[in-house]
Amino acid sequence: MTAWDALRAALDSLRANPLRSALTMLGIVIGVAAVIAMVAVGAGARDQVLRQIASLGTNLIMVGQGSIARGGVKLGAGTASSLTEDDALAVLSEIPGVVVTAPSVRWGLQIVAGNQNWGTVLFGITPDYMDARDWSVATGRGLSDEDVAQANKVVVLGQTVVRNLFGGGDPIGEPVRVFSTPLTVVGVLAEKGQNTQGQDQDDVIFVPLSTAKRNIPGMAKSNPRFIHTMVVKMRDGTDMAEAQAQIRDLLRQRHRLVAGQDDDFWMRDLSEVSATRDASSRALSFLLAAVAAVSLLVGGIGIMNIMLVSVTERTREIGLRIAIGARRRDILVQFLIESTTLSLIGAAVGVALGIGTAMGVAALAGWPTLIQTDSVVLAVVVSGIVGVFFGLYPARRAARLNPIEALRHE
């Protein structure tokens, strides 16, 4: 009996009971579809996060003033002016591999344009900040070194702010006010969308660092060199852990911290963010594997059940086949191919359904989905194995039938 003969016999027998065959496949169909759709959703989300992280830059280190105790509670934030522009300069000049340090201050405030006002976050920055954080300007211009040097009263607005203050209008050249300081809009930032935590990154305004310090009441009263954070951009391929250690040593030394004393600044690089994401996606994969295993197990038991019924129903046929020259092995192979065909057709339907579901989710819920070829291949291979494994017992039963008794059956 050739494989082709066995396949034909299998398809014939599955066609004999189309509804029963379909119901038997259902377990495999659902298992495979669920795995492929869920992997696609998971991969889509992961891919989006990774792209966001990559757009932030994995070679950035954020340093902020104030210490963070274990457990994430901020201690002493905003107290002593622990971080200064001079720290930023020192990091740039003394730590190897540093491309740029971008000091900044930030302040939540109201911005007023005409009779409109809007609560947003002001960043006092240098041009390096825009470079380090990958900001670009959509219209108008960005901040220049001259703006910073002369503390020009200019501002660059994020898209959300523009939308809320000017509606659809062009804000370039328009006057706005923060506190009582009049500023002129010189540029609008390109849209960035939400960050990985779901915050709107476009709800910001940028002014020169010097302008912020001079005009925001109370901001720099204890130390005019004071900053909130600095972004340190490292050369590509730098060992980030090593760089962090060096920066920490330098800052502790500059801040005259003795051994045993906590840092009065915090530091983090964005590869940590991606590591947490990796861990959570690993947990998701594990969950998926469990779901897949259970549904394929249930599907396999369904197949075994229906194959046992089939062997019983076709006892006479088996007896006849043996009488006209089928070897035990031929009978075994015939039933194994039948169970495997059943599971593989189920897998094929499941793949189609899974891809359809993933595309449906993408279209209807707007989630990004990404069909993973390996999940498809794996699901199909595992389904095939399930078909063979759960078909083996019924097939052996068929192959061991006594032909004389089988022919007398019924």
Next chain:
Amino acid sequence: MASEPAEPLITVERLTRHYRMGPQIVHALDDVSVVIHRGEFVAVMGPSGSGKSTFMNLLGCLDRPDSGTYRLDGQEVAGQEGTGLSSDALAAVRNRSIGFVFQSFNLLPRQTALDNVMLPMVYAGVGHAQRVERALTALDSVGLRERARHRPTQLSGGQQQRVAIARALVNDPLLLLADEPTGALDTVTSLEIIGLFQRLNRCGITIVLVTHEPEVARFAGRVLNFRDGRLIDDVNQTPEAAA
């Protein structure tokens, strides 16, 4: 036909098959010895439970004897001390050398007559084109070529049995074994079928056929009578020619 039958096709010596039913031993076949030559048409008769089917199953290599020897066409199928062919070799013998015809036809109900007739060639490794050709020839020889595409349910009992005979013939066997092939058929159809057997026998195939009906046995050249598992009577006769 006047000359003596040539070489022995079947040589059975002291063939015994018993079943243990609790404390009791049923001697289904008890110490049977017989020689059947090529070209013979043998009828096997006897009351119910006399061991006819047991004998046929042994000849057909579907069963193994508890003792005794069985040679088919010079090949030792079952030898002394339980020697004999492996299960795969027995399958090959059933496939190539023997054709079976059953009382209940045993056609696969969802397959056409043609597919049913082709089935033995599936296990003989015959190529697909040749299968169709040979199956059509076999159907032709039983007069059912034009019914090749019919399913068993679309055929009468006699036609179904003829399809089954075509299936038994398709691998050109030496021996045709038929266990009550007319048992499910009316008298007229029975005579048609027995006439077909006679024609096939004249073309050279050896036939062993079980029947309860003397009218059927009349067409055979030799009658073996069984009782209680034993061969009690073995007579040659002049066969009556079917219409």
